[in-house]
Amino acid sequence: MQAQIDQYTAEINAFSPANADELETFRIKFLGTKGIIKDLFEQFKTVGPEEKRTFGKVLNQFKQLAEAKYNELKETLDSGPKAKDLALDLTLPGEDFAVGSRHPLSLVRNEIIDIFKRLGFVVAEGPEIEDDWHNFSALNFPEEHPARDMQDTFFIKKNSGKDDIALRTHTSSVQVRMMEHGKPPFRAIMPGRVYRNEAISARAHCFFHQVEGLYVDENVSFADLKQTLYHFVQELYGEGTKVRFRPSYFPFTEPSAEMDVSCTICGGSGCNMCKYSGWVEILGCGMVDPNVLENCGIDSKKYTGFAFGMGMERIANLKYVIRDLRLFSENDVRFLKQFQTEIL
Numbered sequence: 001m002q003a004q005i006d007q008y009t010a011e012i013n014a015f016s017p018a019n020a021d022e023l024e025t026f027r028i029k030f031l032g033t034k035g036i037i038k039d040l041f042e043q044f045k046t047v048g049p050e051e052k053r054t055f056g057k058v059l060n061q062f063k064q065l066a067e068a069k070y071n072e073l074k075e076t077l078d079s080g081p082k083a084k085d086l087a088l089d090l091t092l093p094g095e096d097f098a099v100g101s102r103h104p105l106s107l108v109r110n111e112i113i114d115i116f117k118r119l120g121f122v123v124a125e126g127p128e129i130e131d132d133w134h135n136f137s138a139l140n141f142p143e144e145h146p147a148r149d150m151q152d153t154f155f156i157k158k159n160s161g162k163d164d165i166a167l168r169t170h171t172s173s174v175q176v177r178m179m180e181h182g183k184p185p186f187r188a189i190m191p192g193r194v195y196r197n198e199a200i201s202a203r204a205h206c207f208f209h210q211v212e213g214l215y216v217d218e219n220v221s222f223a224d225l226k227q228t229l230y231h232f233v234q235e236l237y238g239e240g241t242k243v244r245f246r247p248s249y250f251p252f253t254e255p256s257a258e259m260d261v262s263c264t265i266c267g268g269s270g271c272n273m274c275k276y277s278g279w280v281e282i283l284g285c286g287m288v289d290p291n292v293l294e295n296c297g298i299d300s301k302k303y304t305g306f307a308f309g310m311g312m313e314r315i316a317n318l319k320y321v322i323r324d325l326r327l328f329s330e331n332d333v334r335f336l337k338q339f340q341t342e343i344l
């Protein structure tokens with residue numbers, strides 16, 4: 001019996017399992033209900049009283065050794081890398097994961113920027129909190145112009161007029177900043193968020209997004225304005241899209257116009273979108289008023305320019321037929337995931 005125990009002790013000491021299965025086999029072999037230790041204790045019952053004394057101790061020590069070895073190995077196996085990890089196949093394809101999509105306004109903004117960049121326009125940005133000068137006065141708004149009124153403008157500080165601070169109502173303020181701080185020629189577009197004090201509904205919101213454009217140089221004419229915007233529309237809505245200009249009024253341009261495009265939904269034959277007129281308005285434009293140039297320190301005898309401004313929501317609406325403006329800012333995933341998925 002002693003010889004047997006010595007042999008098992010050596011076996012236990014040398015045992016080093018590669019995985020949990022081997023350890024389990026070890027447990028069953030030595031510690032299981034039909035295992036070696038159980039068997040040895042059975043044999044032990046049959047030995048004489050003399051041997052009982054010596055072997056009792058040896059057997060108990062052997063049992064403790066087997067248990068300690070098992071517990072120790074189990075702990076290291078549990079905390080070490082799992083057998084299944086060790087068998088990981090690194091050549092397997094990865095799992096799919098959900099990618100986000102671009103917001104429709106970002107898609108439209110990027111497309112507009114792309115088109116104008118190809119024409120040599122740069123992108124300019126400015127603050128959303130503006131002073132009276134940049135949002136109104138420099139742009140030739142008369143003191144009593146209704147757009148300055150509390151009804152349209154969110155004022156942050158309202159005093160005498162000159163030092164009012166407000167959320168910008170258009171990105172024309174960026175045009176002023178650009179002209180004040182540089183020298184012509186200017187060729188830039190200004191995308192950004194603007195704010196107006198309107199009740200929120202399907203057709204109006206208290207903030208929206210604009211892209212305005214400015215081109216100032218020697219000999220810039222209304223023909224340049226028309227050709228630039230015509231080209232823009234062909235790029236945006238496709239070859240053959242018609243344009244028409246209607247006389248309009250803005251304090252900062254003279255002459256001023258509004259530009260319509262042939263309805264992008266029905267092609268001009270008449271539908272719900274164009275209210276059966278065949279035309280939809282997309283932007284305001286005009287030749288920069290000489291007063292604005294002078295306000296920004298530019299010689300209006302030498303330089304002329306044109307400017308335009310459009311609402312991105314309107315452009316997106318005509319592209320994706322989104323009838324409720326509120327959808328753009330609600331961040332409803334069911335709405336957002338319909339748009340182009342970002343390719344990483």
Ligand code: PHE
Binds near residue numbers: 171172212286308
């Ligand atoms: N600033 C005008 C607006 O917000 C748009 C515009 C820009 C019109 C430039 C003409 C020229 O409505």
